[in-house]
Amino acid sequence: MKKLINKAEDVVKEELEGVALAHADLVKVHFDPDFVYRVDAPVKGKVAVISGGGSGHEPMHGGFVGMGMLDAACPGQVFTSPTPDQMLEATKMVDGGAGVLHIVKNYSGDIMNFEMAADMASDEGIKVEAVIIDDDVAVKDSLYTQGRRGVGTTVLAEKICGAAAEKGLDLKKVANLCRKVNGWGRTMGMALTSCIVPMAGKPTFDLADDEMEIGIGIHGEPGRKRMKVKTADEVTEMLAEAIISDLPYKAGDKVLAFVNGMGGTPPIELYIIYRKLEQICDAKGIKIVRNLIGPYITSLEMQGCSITLLKMDDELLELWDAPVNTPGLRWGV
């Protein structure tokens, strides 16, 4: 296992210490229980937006804490759900009196623990709404998940709901907006290589030197099909077709296209994917009006990519373009 780490058991703690040191102007990190939160939290009268999940997907979620996006993020150990006490303490820390939205990726552990935290927070008088993200078209059920997995759309939902909360929308409206984003977003990923969970010390799965896996999950869960390595154009076609043939894209639609690197894939390859994706969308009359290209929801050092398409309307465009100031996404400030 070749990684720039110290002890495997210290990876998450030390990464959080690094985030706290590097971005003290934007976030603070609370330890035991662990969560990253806005330096100015709680923001009085504003709906707070929280997400969380296993570590290993950075910058998601801790890198998206800051003005215009998340109020807090709860990182579990690598590829392991955070515990209810993390979400509960984060919820109490950032609630500004207008309630808290929990954005939860569809993994059984995450859902169970976020539900427990929401119940406990309600007992303490905090209004909580939870929205589940389940945008991965690759498979129906999977390891750790009933139904579809929650992947790339999560990043977009966090940006858009964070902007809505900043604008002053109430909890019900921000939660409904999150449901709309989830309903309009679709993702599929693929891997050229496995990643290695530090505590495991060996690849999560084996892929031959000439093989790739289409439809992989962000923890290396099985995808749709293992096959010989294809060209970037063929990979893009496979991912885009699966996404577009699912609801809800049609000629005339505007979309945001998100080409995500899995952690080990350099920018040069992501732009080759984007090129083909825009050609495919163009041929179908789907207009890409915004894009995001880079490593935003990673799987440690996995080589591969995912494509997310999110249907856009004027409301989503305005919220996407709104200022954001986080370690991982920044514009307008």
Next chain:
Amino acid sequence: MKKLINKAEDVVKEELEGVALAHADLVKVHFDPDFVYRVDAPVKGKVAVISGGGSGHEPMHGGFVGMGMLDAACPGQVFTSPTPDQMLEATKMVDGGAGVLHIVKNYSGDIMNFEMAADMASDEGIKVEAVIIDDDVAVKDSLYTQGRRGVGTTVLAEKICGAAAEKGLDLKKVANLCRKVNGWGRTMGMALTSCIVPMAGKPTFDLADDEMEIGIGIHGEPGRKRMKVKTADEVTEMLAEAIISDLPYKAGDKVLAFVNGMGGTPPIELYIIYRKLEQICDAKGIKIVRNLIGPYITSLEMQGCSITLLKMDDELLELWDAPVNTPGLRWGV
């Protein structure tokens, strides 16, 4: 060779096509000869700033074209110098009458070709100044280079000189500022794995499963020492000591710390490096006042990192903080 590409010989062309499609609001791409340039070029009366070099280091340089940074970037084939006609045509395209600064990394081919282009541009009446970046403390001479190689400080010089040009400084002042940045910046890198140049199809160098190389160049040129893999803290100490013991850092200095991913290294590892780096600087009384953490000058899919420290004063801080709007760096707009 596992990569998300089509034909090896089309990698650069297709990547540029992707950039042109994705960032049409910011840049245009000229083909034959190839260069990326600001959509609003030439900006009348403003010094133009150009850089370039082999591809494979994205987002550098094409991803740094836009308001507040580069006016144009000339990409060669992967790890291959661009040709003089690229720089000449780019220079003519972006000159707004106030002259053009060429920021050139210290590789023999880049220098020779940028010099030829500058001579030809001068013949056509365009004022050109060139500044060489040679910030890599790892080795004295290397493959492709006499003296020190030009690496991470290049990214910082492009941001700072771009801001100075935007502010209206004249060519001599922007060039002198670039020399100041180069004089105050120091970098060293390391690799856990080699990268594979698409046209070569096999690793540039071999590293055993338990080995790393300290002082590696961004093309996989030999570094200082090959050794057994060390912890992130030990790696950070080796890089930071080599940088800090070189001029010009001392207790009381303010620096910008740039922890760069080589393309295959995920954010979680870079933050573990940053954590130790800040501890080391802190112990020496060197204050990190700004930071940049992520893959900004990559070596295809190489796993590894580099650390750059740039001494900062009020002038550099103001220019670093100035608005920038490029595909790869964006804030304030």
